[in-house]
Amino acid sequence: MTADPERVATARALLVHLGLNAADLTGTDPPTVPTVADYLSVVDAAASPGTRRTYGSSWRRMAAALGDRRIDAVRASDVEALMRQATVGARSRRNSRHGRHAGEHLVAAARAFYNRAIADGYLAAVDSPAHRIGKPRRLPNTRRALTSDELCDINAAARSGGNDVILDALLLRLHTETACRRGGALALRLIDLDTDLALIRLTEKGGTQRWQPVTPMLADRLAEHARARGAVAPTDALLRYRNDHPASYRRYDLLWARIGRQLSWVAAQGISTHWLRHTTLTWVERHFGYGIARAYAGHTDRRGPATTTYIKADLHAVATALAALTGQPHPLASRHDVDLPAI
Template sequence: MTTDPDRVATARALLEHLGLTAADLTSNSPPTVPTVAEYLPTVVAAASQGTRRTYGSSWRRMAAALGDRRIDAVRASDIEALMRQATAGARSRRNSRHGRHAGEHLIAAARAFYNRVIADGHLIAADSPAHRISKPRRLPNTRRALTPDEMSDINAAARSGGNDIILDALLLRLHTETACRRGGALALRLIELDTHRALIRLSEKGGTQRWQPITPMLAGRLDDHARARGAVVPTDALLHYRNGRPATYRRYDLLWARIGRQLPWVAAQGITTHWLRHTTLTWVERRFGYGVARAYAGHTDRRGPATTTYVKADLHAVATALAALTGQPHPLATSALTEAIVRDASTESSFKRTDGDQT
């Protein structure tokens, strides 16, 4: 009998929709579909360290509530119920949004879980329960650029107490000069500090890496700090506690809690290290334009207008912006512009209002 090509194509499309192959129809035993708890180790093993840290708590919540369910038996309503629980049980923090971000985070984690399920061929995209739930609409960001007076007060508060003023001052200076994220700062190693050219190599989210200019003064302070606290081999961490252990995220929590006790407005507005990133990048964008600010931030995504493909800035442009921001020359800054920029840079720069030598 002659095979009808149209019927064959229809049959193949139906099998693909069902997530089956022709071999599945002739197999004596149906394929085994794992439960959520059984499949979770596969998801965790395939995830990056940053993804595991971000979604780990939500994945554990899924395993606790739905662990005995087959991954193809979880319903959209089950995921939505977990989202409601996460929202209602969110811990109140200085920058909390009444649990809204906790609910959004749960949906993102569930989608990441089912993205792996789909990639491994257990389900097709249309059957993912996590992708049938809409994320809560993200509220407008409350972060803003801090004023020079606010930056001066924060730096003064950081230097006025605490059990490790040197580390705290270095952290604030590092983040304000580079606009880097916390993970980028904590990942720094001795080998990633170039004191000769005043650069650090930042490794941040998405596996991105970039060389970022810092002032020669900060480069020297970081090198002295690392070696005085036990850094010897190139792979040793750059930032250390006084006991020689590498600094952790906990240091940031303690730092801002201490500053908030001295400056009530810091605690009331929920100001964190990421506000320093907003402050620096806003200053750079206002004076040097979008392209330089984008390079300064280390943004590499291609979303947005097609013009972003052409609006680019190199390391020398970033170094020139840093020289203007800090009022200190940089070896990679464009020499023709540096003197004029440093001389004429706005006195609104927060570095003109603080004593950098305190670090």
């Protein structure tokens, strides 16, 4: 039997007037509701490393401003005020969008925080203050595919200085060949490199994994780099500093800041590693079609037209695209782009 919405609203209003909630009517003791500061440790422990890195600063901002409040006492206006503060106080970066992304991240972090509280039974979904306000509308992306000349200039600048030219050159080559994300590159371990078949195993967003072709030349260079810098165990990081420590996100910031000082247009346009991904995938889509570009990018989402179900590409198709992109043969590349079954 479907409940009458008007009666539900009346009942809810009466419960609020009496200072009760639905849990009070079940005959069981409701869980003690923690404060924002106390509950943050629970949320942080349950989050993946990527989620923690993305939302950590926003969660700390919530704890600093609302830490002594019970999580069910925070209002939508409190979250919105924090969003405004994050927008105004956002640090100016090369790719800054006037704090818009900072505000969006704050709302997303608050929603992730309250999703955990809902799952733990501290409040109902309709009572989440973070879900009662809208995220700032995302602006159109300013990234574009780089031209061949621009890519050559970037690589030349990277090789012309810095305290670790070898690592910088490897990073740019790796991202240009594979269109992988920074997290995927930094997560590479010795065991994730197959020099025989010229493949790397990428672990990226959402814990997804895939084998991605690289040129045999790059596979050999990666193996030499890792061994020369102390990688011995299968789980040792592949990309490493000269002191044998694993490379970190900081290396990318230093690299692009250095390139920007030599190429003013890089700094002006806020060009970053993700532009290399955009460049490679644009080229693959133009020459090999959407299906192969989708596989090349590692996209596994099911959104979009139903037709995407039938245009999946395999590893051999991705290797063929890589061979055409680099002009170097690959052991898994196919001689023919399309093999039609006999009918």
